[in-house]
Amino acid sequence: MIAGGNRSINYLRISVTDRCNFRCVYCIPSKPFQHIKHRQIARYEEILRVTRQAVALGITKVRITGGEPFVRKDIMSFLEDLCNLEGLKDISITTNGALLTPKKIEKLLELGITRLNFSLDTLNPDKFEKITCRQRFQKVWDAIMNAHTMGISPVKINSVILRGINDDEIVDIASLAMDYPFHIRFIEYMPMGNSAVEKSQQVLTSEIQEKIEAKLGQLIPVPREFNDGPAKKFKITNAKGVIGFITAISSHFCGDCNRLRLTSRGTLRPCLLNNYEKDILSPMRNGATDQDLKEIIETALAQKPLYHDLNNKDKSCIPISHMTSIGG
Numbered sequence: 301m302i303a304g305g306n307r308s309i310n311y312l313r314i315s316v317t318d319r320c321n322f323r324c325v326y327c328i329p330s331k332p333f334q335h336i337k338h339r340q341i342a343r344y345e346e347i348l349r350v351t352r353q354a355v356a357l358g359i360t361k362v363r364i365t366g367g368e369p370f371v372r373k374d375i376m377s378f379l380e381d382l383c384n385l386e387g388l389k390d391i392s393i394t395t396n397g398a399l400l401t402p403k404k405i406e407k408l409l410e411l412g413i414t415r416l417n418f419s420l421d422t423l424n425p426d427k428f429e430k431i432t433c434r435q436r437f438q439k440v441w442d443a444i445m446n447a448h449t450m451g452i453s454p455v456k457i458n459s460v461i462l463r464g465i466n467d468d469e470i471v472d473i474a475s476l477a478m479d480y481p482f483h484i485r486f487i488e489y490m491p492m493g494n495s496a497v498e499k500s501q502q503v504l505t506s507e508i509q510e511k512i513e514a515k516l517g518q519l520i521p522v523p524r525e526f527n528d529g530p531a532k533k534f535k536i537t538n539a540k541g542v543i544g545f546i547t548a549i550s551s552h553f554c555g556d557c558n559r560l561r562l563t564s565r566g567t568l569r570p571c572l573l574n575n576y577e578k579d580i581l582s583p584m585r586n587g588a589t590d591q592d593l594k595e596i597i598e599t600a601l602a603q604k605p606l607y608h609d610l611n612n613k614d615k616s617c618i619p620i621s622h623m624t625s626i627g628g
């Protein structure tokens with residue numbers, strides 16, 4: 301599938317739930333919000349049907365996200381069905397790790413899911429509780445270490461750096477890439493929905509890079525590979541891993557964006573940071589044929605914008621949905 305700007309779209313990011321066992325300050329809205337009603341959530345067989353049509357249109361890569369994917373009931377059997385879907389070459393998952401037991405890791409490896417992204421914004425258990433509102437640092441750390449020792453590769457770690465919260469840990473978090481073959485990815489905070497985090501707390505990539513270089517040495521760019529995600533990757537001499545930056549704010553990468561999103565309420569979202577969504581669940585429940593579904597996917601993609609508007613001072617440009625409901 302080709303979207304505007306001659307972008308070849310081969311990556312579908314599927315949010316299987318808007319629920320989460322954490323309450324990360326930068327992700328969950330500060331004002332009360334309603335979860336999607338059970339019947340409005342796309343069922344697994346519906347997600348599989350949309351994915352099948354998307355694969356027929358050229359999707360080869362899928363990432364499962366949420367909310368927290370592992371809070372959804374029967375997620376492991378859904379993953380098994382997804383892995384059996386013909387034409388899909390690459391399946392990965394983004395998780396907070398708290399529910400990822402060694403048994404689940406073993407099953408993922410058996411299914412051929414070898415790549416996992418974890419979210420970890422601090423190495424300090426007290427701060428972890430402040431950021432996530434949960435005392436789960438040790439569980440998450442153990443899950444990351446288990447994934448690493450059991451053969452998940454690469455282990456990627458996503459960190460959102462916020463001024464006054466964890467900006468004093470930039471070097472410690474980056475140092476994980478010195479000691480382990482991890483991909484540490486610093487993601488610029490994106491203002492979404494009713495977030496409690498102020499825009500002034502955003503720490504941009506240039507500042508993070510300066511702090512890392514001052515302590516750990518020069519960041520040497522790693523050439524982009526085919527199918528690379530949006531992270532700009534760097535190596536440091538003698539590091540076992542890689543350090544990446546997702547510069548959604550300071551340097552948007554929309555021109556290279558190869559993704560389409562399916563939200564847990566069954567809407568297609570061609571851009572994370574733009575409010576346009578196309579409902580595919582209702583047509584499916586009202587008898588749409590596979591051909592109809594393909595046309596809906598193509599219609600959604602035709603709306604994929606060429607750039608986002610997050611740097612616009614006009615508040616109406618801030619996405620109204622929060623990350624758990626879209627799937628980050």
Ligand code: SAM
Pocket residue numbers: 320326327365366367368369394395396417418419458459460487488489490491492623624627628
């Ligand atoms: N629960 C899983 C997790 O935390 O990895 C998957 C869903 S979470 C929405 C996916 C990613 O979005 C996480 O790495 C998280 O750090 C990131 N994220 C959430 N809200 C964000 C925001 N406002 N700005 C930047 N990244 C955000």
Ligand code: SF4
Pocket residue numbers: 320321322323324327328366367368396419623624
């Ligand atoms: Fe949950 Fe992930 Fe959002 Fe944290 S970032 S609240 S773990 S969905």
